[in-house]
Amino acid sequence: MNIDRINAAHARISGAIRRTPLLSAPLLDEIAGRRVLVKPECLQLTGSFKFRGGMSAVSALPQELRARGVIAFSSGNHAQGVALAARRFGVPAVIIMPSDAPQMKIANTRAYGAEVVLYDRGREDRDELGARLSSERGLILIRPFDEPEVIAGQGTCGLEIAEQAAELGIAEAEVLVCCGGGGLTSGIALALEAKAPGLRARPVEPEGYDDTARSLRSGTRERNRSEAGGLCDAILTPSPGQLTFPIMNRLCGPGLVVSEDDALRAMALTFAHLKLVAEPGGAVALAAALFHGTELAGDTVICTISGGNVDPQVFARALERGPG
Amino acid sequence: MNIDRINAAHARISGAIRRTPLLSAPLLDEIAGRRVLVKPECLQLTGSFKFRGGMSAVSALPQELRARGVIAFSSGNHAQGVALAARRFGVPAVIIMPSDAPQMKIANTRAYGAEVVLYDRGREDRDELGARLSSERGLILIRPFDEPEVIAGQGTCGLEIAEQAAELGIAEAEVLVCCGGGGLTSGIALALEAKAPGLRARPVEPEGYDDTARSLRSGTRERNRSEAGGLCDAILTPSPGQLTFPIMNRLCGPGLVVSEDDALRAMALTFAHLKLVAEPGGAVALAAALFHGTELAGDTVICTISGGNVDPQVFARALERGPG
Numbered sequence: 033m034n035i036d037r038i039n040a041a042h043a044r045i046s047g048a049i050r051r052t053p054l055l056s057a058p059l060l061d062e063i064a065g066r067r068v069l070v071k072p073e074c075l076q077l078t079g080s081f082k083f084r085g086g087m088s089a090v091s092a093l094p095q096e097l098r099a100r101g102v103i104a105f106s107s108g109n110h111a112q113g114v115a116l117a118a119r120r121f122g123v124p125a126v127i128i129m130p131s132d133a134p135q136m137k138i139a140n141t142r143a144y145g146a147e148v149v150l151y152d153r154g155r156e157d158r159d160e161l162g163a164r165l166s167s168e169r170g171l172i173l174i175r176p177f178d179e180p181e182v183i184a185g186q187g188t189c190g191l192e193i194a195e196q197a198a199e200l201g202i203a204e205a206e207v208l209v210c211c212g213g214g215g216l217t218s219g220i221a222l223a224l225e226a227k228a229p230g231l232r233a234r235p236v237e238p239e240g241y242d243d244t245a246r247s248l249r250s251g252t253r254e255r256n257r258s259e260a261g262g263l264c265d266a267i268l269t270p271s272p273g274q275l276t277f278p279i280m281n282r283l284c285g286p287g288l289v290v291s292e293d294d295a296l297r298a299m300a301l302t303f304a305h306l307k308l309v310a311e312p313g314g315a316v317a318l319a320a321a322l323f324h325g326t327e328l329a330g331d332t333v334i335c336t337i338s339g340g341n342v343d344p345q346v347f348a349r350a351l352e353r354g355p356g
Numbered sequence: 357m358n359i360d361r362i363n364a365a366h367a368r369i370s371g372a373i374r375r376t377p378l379l380s381a382p383l384l385d386e387i388a389g390r391r392v393l394v395k396p397e398c399l400q401l402t403g404s405f406k407f408r409g410g411m412s413a414v415s416a417l418p419q420e421l422r423a424r425g426v427i428a429f430s431s432g433n434h435a436q437g438v439a440l441a442a443r444r445f446g447v448p449a450v451i452i453m454p455s456d457a458p459q460m461k462i463a464n465t466r467a468y469g470a471e472v473v474l475y476d477r478g479r480e481d482r483d484e485l486g487a488r489l490s491s492e493r494g495l496i497l498i499r500p501f502d503e504p505e506v507i508a509g510q511g512t513c514g515l516e517i518a519e520q521a522a523e524l525g526i527a528e529a530e531v532l533v534c535c536g537g538g539g540l541t542s543g544i545a546l547a548l549e550a551k552a553p554g555l556r557a558r559p560v561e562p563e564g565y566d567d568t569a570r571s572l573r574s575g576t577r578e579r580n581r582s583e584a585g586g587l588c589d590a591i592l593t594p595s596p597g598q599l600t601f602p603i604m605n606r607l608c609g610p611g612l613v614v615s616e617d618d619a620l621r622a623m624a625l626t627f628a629h630l631k632l633v634a635e636p637g638g639a640v641a642l643a644a645a646l647f648h649g650t651e652l653a654g655d656t657v658i659c660t661i662s663g664g665n666v667d668p669q670v671f672a673r674a675l676e677r678g679p680g
Contacts, residue, residue, distance in 0.1 A: 053377055055399065058440065059467050074631040075379065116382065136628060143383050303671070304460060307398040307633040307664030340631030344675035347627070351668035 033180055033279060035226035038187035038219065041088040045185060048087050048120060050076050052189075054196040054334070057305040064322050067332040069200075071193055072308050074340030078140070080266070080314070081189055081216055081338050082106075082113030082176075088185025089174045090117040098123055103171035105129075105158055107265050108137025109339050110176040115146035126171055128162050132261065134343045153261075177215030178273035186216040190223025190233075193334060197228055204230040206285060206328055208317035208335040211235030211244050212267035214276030216338060221283035231334070234285040236317045238264040238292055243271045244280065245287025253277050263292045263346070266313030266339055288327055294319040299350035302337065311342035312350075357504055357603060359550035362511035362543065365412040369509060372411050372444060374400050376513075378520040378658070381629040388646050391656040393524075395517055396632050398664030402464070404590070404638070405513055405540055405662050406430075406437030406500075412509025413498045414441040422447050427495035429453075429486055431589050432461025433663050434500040439470035450495055452486050456585065458667045477585075501539030502597035510540040514547025514557075517658060521552055526656055528554040530609060532641035534662040535559030535568050536591035538600030544660075545607035555658070558609040560641045562588040562616055568596045568604065569611025577601050587616045587670070590637030590663055612651055618643040623674035626661065635666035636674075 055070045073081035090102060101124035104114040111127040118125035125146040129138055130153045142148050151161055166173055175182060193207060207224060209217040214235065221233040235244045241262060246254040255271045262268055272280060290298075295312045298319035302310045310318070317335035321328070379394045397405035414426060425448035428438040435451040442449035449470040453462055454477045466472050475485055490497055499506060517531060531548060533541040538559065545557040559568045565586060570578040579595045586592055596604060614622075619636045622643035626634045634642070641659035645652070 050377075050379075053374075053399070055374070057401070059464065062467075072631075075377070077381070079629075079631050140383065140628075143386075300668075303633055303668070304464075305403075307396075307403050309627055309631040309633065344624075344627070344678070348672045348675055351672055354668070 033183055033222060033275065035222060037180060037184040038191060038223050041181065041184035042188045042191055044091045045084065045087040045188065049084055049188065051192055052076055055306055059305050060301065060322065064333065065325050068321050069332065069334045070306060070318060070337055071189065071334060072337045073189060074308055074310055074314060074337050078112040078116050079339055079341045080109040080113065081186055082109040083116060084188050085182035085185035085215060086110065086113030086117035086174065089179060089181040090114065090121055092181040093172060097172055100170045100172060101125060102174050103162060103166050104174045104176065105162055106176055107133045108341055109266050111137060111141040112144060114174050115141045115144035119145045126165055128158060134265065134341065136343050137341050177213030178275045180275065183215050183219045183276065187219030187223045189216065190220035191227060193220065194224055194227035194231065197231060197334065202332055205330055205332040205334050207231050207233045208236050208288065208320050208333060209233055210267055210314055210317045210336055210338040211237050213269040214244060214272045214280050216336065217284065218276040218279035221279055225283055232285050233283065234288060235280065236288045236290060236320045237267065238262060238295060238316055239289055241268050242287065242289045245289055247272050247277060248281060248284060248287050251281065264295060264313035264316060266311060288320040288324055290316050290319040290324065294323050296350040296353045297355050298322060300353060300355040303351060304355060308337060309340040309342065309347065310337045311339050312346065314339040357507055357546060357599065359546060361504060361508040362515060362547050365505065365508035366512045366515055368415045369408065369411040369512065373408050373512065375516055376400055379630055383629050384625065384646065388657065389649050392645050393656065393658045394630060394642065394661055395513065395658060396661045397513060398632055398634055398638060398661050402436040402440050403663055403665045404433040404437065405510055406433040407440060408512050409506035409509035409539060410434065410437030410441035410498065413503060413505040414438070414445055416505040417496060421496055424494045424496060425449060426498050427486060427490045428498045428500065429482055430500055431457045432665055433590050435461060435465040436468060436665070438498050439465045439468035443469045450489055452482060458589065458665065460667050461665050501537030502599045504599065507539050507543045507600065511543030511547045513540065514544035515551060517544065518548055518551035518555065521555060521658065529654055529656040529658050530652055531555050531557045532560050532612065532644050532657060532659040533557050534591055534638055534641045534660055535561050537593040538568060538596045538604050540660065540662060541608065542600040542603035545603055549607055556609050557607065558612060559604065560612045560614060560644045561591065562586060562619060562640055563613055565592050566611065566613045567594065569613055571596050571601060572605060572608060572611050575605065588619060588637035588640060590635060612644040612648055614640050614643040614648065618647050620674040620677045621679050622646060624677060624679040627675065628679060632661060633664040633666065633671065634661045635663050636670065638663040
């Protein structure tokens, strides 16, 4: 993995993806005590950065393979990203989703034209189900993060951050990234290394699912103790990826860990001051910027809002919780 | 009023305002039965387009007048726009707001550093209060829409729409604008006349407050029957402006009228598919695009989301109502 692959992904997908803006709000700066710039990937098509990786991977397939169709496992954001990417190329997509995934994610994945196969997390073996479907139908598996073309696609978000920071005259800043398997974090880290070496990526995770933060401390891939669900469903992966971890280990600053309550408060502040819908897992980086300022360096922090695919009930809970 | 004044406003304020993107979502196109492009002014600083007009008017004042400070009447969006504009120039702002304005709007106006003076809609005379404060302190009144520099500032939104439509190769479309006093609608209409003559502005209002639609039909300024409050507080004005109406009458297509329920449904769809927070008055144009398609011409419609300053309780009501 290197910058050339990210540049190549950018050349393939830049006409299809949205270049998300870099936003700010004076009242968030006051809360954080420094300048806060937000990269709202909730405004990306399909409501999360995952469309970048989905488009990158599907567009990189040789045409004869792509025509067979694609398959993916996902609790929802990768599902929608791959589903819309497949639709853009007019090829079938089968998405295997846990039956307890957020309803909006299941409904939207179907609305993008994918065949959704639900499985019971507790009783069925997802990998076996996927292997059977993919061999029966000859579908190509698009992994959610441990896949070079997916990492390259997510890296296009880092290219944009590098450009937008330069436009604002920002040469040094920490870049907080909502982190599950590390596809977005490692992609952004690689892009920043090449294009904005004064910007440093730092992964942010929810309490109890801090596998990446612990892995960066120990230098080896650690696993989460729990695999139970949590509010931040989008970023609950058992451990950092085989491909993503070495990149993060080489390039990232220490991981940050926030509580679910911090994520809800950040969602309420995103509603109030940015007029954006963040999902819990997509709000952890902003939560770190706002509520963990003592762990940050510099007078400017850039943070991703990685997605906004949240069920209304959960969003209402964040509004009720409020920012205080 | 003409395009030169809008261009001049753009030159003064373009470094301070946000150039909002033009967004879309495949699933909204399906609902509307045509391509829907959204201009999300909820992403403007202060959460509504009013910051454009506020910056334009405050920046146009001669320095010695500006230094005395400014005063504005507003239920909330103009309040915030003028408050932040005054802060950017380091001059005082006094904002007269009804005591039943949305709490978020009052709180944010104060947070931008303005002195908020609340009055009782039923018992106090707003104009008298404003005249007294302004003469006592020598403050300069910034009118919410019937003020050339405010119209010129709102017109910069139209300049952006013209440019963004051209980038997408769109030469003909209807441009739906959430309409209160007509500052945004007339500003956009003037900008489109000069820069994108195939694009036509059409005002959208809530049922019961369709003064502009009726005025466009009769050719003379009509008044709303009710002045009671409503869900769409941002766009409830008694009648179109003296300056704005002749512009709208010359340039706009027929007005559209949607129900409050349509506005709530559009808010729920904005949440689901655009990941944006729209306030009820800011959602009426999208509501017209989605639910009043038979009243529209062409295969593409562009609509403003004029603001997102909504209290959590009202937003929760839209989520509960849902899009169906």
